[in-house]
Amino acid sequence: MNLEPTEEQKQIVATVRRFVREEIVPLEAKLDPDASELPREDFERLTNKVREMGFWGLDIPAEYGGAGVDMVTRVLMAIEMSQHRAGLYVPCYGVFGTAGLAQLYEATEDQKQRYLHPMLRGEKRxxxxxxxxxxxxxxxxxxxxxxxxxxxxxxxxxxxxxxxxxxxxxxxxxxxxxxxxxxxxxxxxxxxxxxxxxxxxxxxxxxxxxxxxxxxxxxxxxxxxxxxxxGEVNGGFAIANERLSRQRVPYAAACIGVAVKAQELAIEYAKQRETFGARLATRQAVQWMIIDNEIDIRSSLWLTLAAADKVDRGEPFRMEAGIAKLVATEAGGRVVDRAMQIHGGYGMTKDLPFERWYREMRIRRVGEGPNEVQRHVIARDLLGGSLR
Ligand SMILES: Cc1cc2nc3c(=O)[nH]c(=O)nc-3n(C[C@H](O)[C@H](O)[C@H](O)COP(=O)(O)OP(=O)(O)OC[C@H]3O[C@@H](n4cnc5c(N)ncnc54)[C@H](O)[C@@H]3O)c2cc1C
Structure with a gap:
């Protein structure tokens, strides 16, 4: 399996990274630490910019005017888009367009007119x-x-x-x-x-x-x-399930993005902060936290890319998506926690993004199917249908 990004994917990642650092982070610094929306004029300006970049509507199929990107690229983008304070639940404050309810692509023409198209135009939530x-x-x-x-x-x-x-x-x-x-x-x-x-x-x-x-x-x-x-009468569960399994892959990716940023901040801080006459980065206790962060990030990244690759190949991906979701959400929590520890008292303040990440990351072990349920589903796949 080759999970090395293509040249095109590398360029996309670089473009999204620049966008987050140059457009989102400076604006966010002026907002309330719990804000989830940009001022209207900034939202519109940045949405237009994203449209010009050709990335608007990441989860919207191309025939409906979306970017129609494959899942591996979607994961790589999600990792970049979540690298700011509100990034876990509102990556880039929604300027890349929100997917809305993906089940509506299966709707009848009449239902699409009444719900899907107004939702895509931003008129209905x-x-x-x-x-x-x-x-x-x-x-x-x-x-x-x-x-x-x-x-x-x-x-x-x-x-x-x-x-x-x-x-x-x-x-x-x-x-x-x-x-x-x-x-x-x-x-x-x-x-x-x-x-x-x-x-x-x-x-x-x-x-x-x-x-x-x-x-x-x-x-x-x-x-x-x-x-x-x-859909069909008595066919609702399949509609719910398909969406939830697929969504677990970018869900995992957003946790990785936050972990990557937390690690970057922890490394920067450890290199410049001194205690007892030496930099934190020289202390083995701190080095081990940074090493454990790196292992958590890399293992989540590879498992999430492997799940995305299965989606793109059209192969069954439920188990891989479940593994990615549970590993990335648990790893993300540990990485943010260690990065806060390295920052000492500053890590607890709302001046830095950690406390919001710490709170919101905790939800991720329950949201989109609790991690114990992911394990239950994986056990069913490994051990066969006899397990209830
Ligand atoms: C902020 C937030 C937003 C949400 N948004 C939505 C939404 O928009 N739409 C929606 O429909 N739902 C939403 N949910 C609900 C979420 O999907 C559920 O909370 C989740 O599926 C768990 O259901 P429950 O809370 O009833 O826990 P329960 O089903 O009662 O489970 C409780 C706990 O038991 C354990 N457990 C469960 N089954 C097993 C098992 N087989 N083996 C071992 N342990 C097990 C797990 O630890 C689990 O956390 C949201 C939840 C939160 C917190």
Missing amino acids: GFFGLTEPSGGSDPARAIRTRAVRDGDDWIINGSKVFISGADRAHFGLVFARTDASKGRGGVTCFLVDTDMKGFHVRRVVHTLRSSHYATELQFEDLRVPNANIL
């Missing part, structure tokens, strides 16, 4: 509503929200938790049980408008993350037309 109070690790069994057919409509009752950004969304995907006798084969995905009668944002939940609050949703006799089913 969507949410992804899978997790429920009864659990998110095993949604196929946990989903209690029910949808019952009533003529040309479906009536939805139930609730969701931890749904990111539903308080600011115009619509969302709601996964509901349509066949109580089946597990994963009894869930359907509905396109729901947030102004429909019976849709309630019950509570905004504040988490460790600085951006996109999680919400609790309640559906009370929410009437949704049959035309708003995404």
